[in-house]
Amino acid sequence: MTARCSMRLEERSARHIDFTGREDRPVQIHLRDIKRTPGPPNPAGLDHDMSPPPRLQQVPTSPLLSAFSAHRSETLSAGRALFVEGDSGSDIHLLESGLIALSHIQPNGKRMIASFVVGNGVFSLSHDGMRLLTAEALQECRLRRVHRVELSHLPADQAEAVKAALDREPWDIQAETLMHLHKDADEGISYFLVRLAGRLNGPISRGSRVRLDMSRVDIADHLGLTVETVCRGLKRLRSDRVIDAAGPHNVIILEPDQLKRRAGLGPDFD
Known part of the structure; x- marks a missing residue:
């Protein structure tokens, strides 16, 4: 019987650089290449939550979230690939919590992150049954x-x-990709913060x-x-x-209008 494969991302040590530009303790980051290695059944590294649903379950208020409410939650471990560019598949996913990077590996091995999926984001990235990104x-x-x-x-709604989410x-x-092409480093970093803040809050x-x-x-692979340029910015x-x-993972916006100006946006941009 052909063994199923699981996807994992190899990791290597790197140094974390904080807002001041100082180097901190080594942390783990992902390599640019994704390898398939023999593993247990469950190719995407998903573990189905088989526990019974709570007696009183929160009912999503929007039609988009309601479309997924009848399906059980699945857990995807950090560092695992839900799907890889070129894989067959067309399922539609709702991210309830966590963070997903949608990426492409160039021939030279460099990773390009096209976008990040944050909470309640819907994504599929498929065309004619083939995944377009990882x-x-x-x-x-x-x-x-x-x-x-x-x-x-x-239901129709x-x-x-x-379908509207998939069309967008x-x-x-x-x-977003075209916008970054026409911004310098400082504009790109400011624009990234404005856009991420808007999507989250x-x-x-x-x-x-x-x-x-x-x-x-x-962030560097996205921009x-x-x-080093990201840390300096x-x-x-x-x-x-x-x-x-x-802390290293939280930013407080002190001057929103100035941040928008540095991003090349008007003060009324939302």
């Missing part, structure tokens, strides 16, 4: 999935909400907090910069009192 868990994730053939059995998916990624204001669960290496924003840091 979906990599940057931390432990909880997901639900709907098979594409099930859309015809959903739920099916339309899922490639355009949102393309728009809605329109930003003075005192808004942004949690950076991705590493500086991940097309070096990790964050340090400048902090020195100019545009942002402040509450």
Whole structure:
């Protein structure tokens, strides 16, 4: 019998650089290549939660979330790939918690992160049954999935909400990628913070907090910069009192209008 395969991301040690540019203790980051190695059945590294649902279950309020509510949550461990670019598949996923990087590996081995999926993000990244990018868990994730053939059995408002999210998916990624092509390093870092804050918490204001669960290496791979440039850019924003840091993974926005200006955006941008 052919052994099933599981995906894992090899890791290597690197040094974490904080907002001040100092090197800290070694941490683990992902290598740029993904290898398939023999493993137990369950190719995507997903563990189904077989525990019974709670007696009183919170009912999602939006049609989009309701479309996934009948399906059990699955756990994807940090460092595992949900699917790899070129794999067959067209399931639609809802990320309940955690962080997913949608990436592409160039021929020279360099990783390019097209986008990050955060809480309640819906994604599929498939065309004609083939995955267009790799979906990599940057931390432990909880997901639900709907098979594409099930859309015809959903209530009309739920099916339309899922289809609308899938229709926006490639355009949102393309728009974000094109935006970064026309920004310098400081503009790109500021734009990244504004966009991430908006996706996590809605329109930003003075005192808004942004949690950076991705590493500086991940941010660099997303913006097309070096990790040193990312750290210097964050340090400048902090020195100019545009942002402040509450630990290595939390940013406090002190001057939202100034951050938007540095991102090349107007003050009314949400």
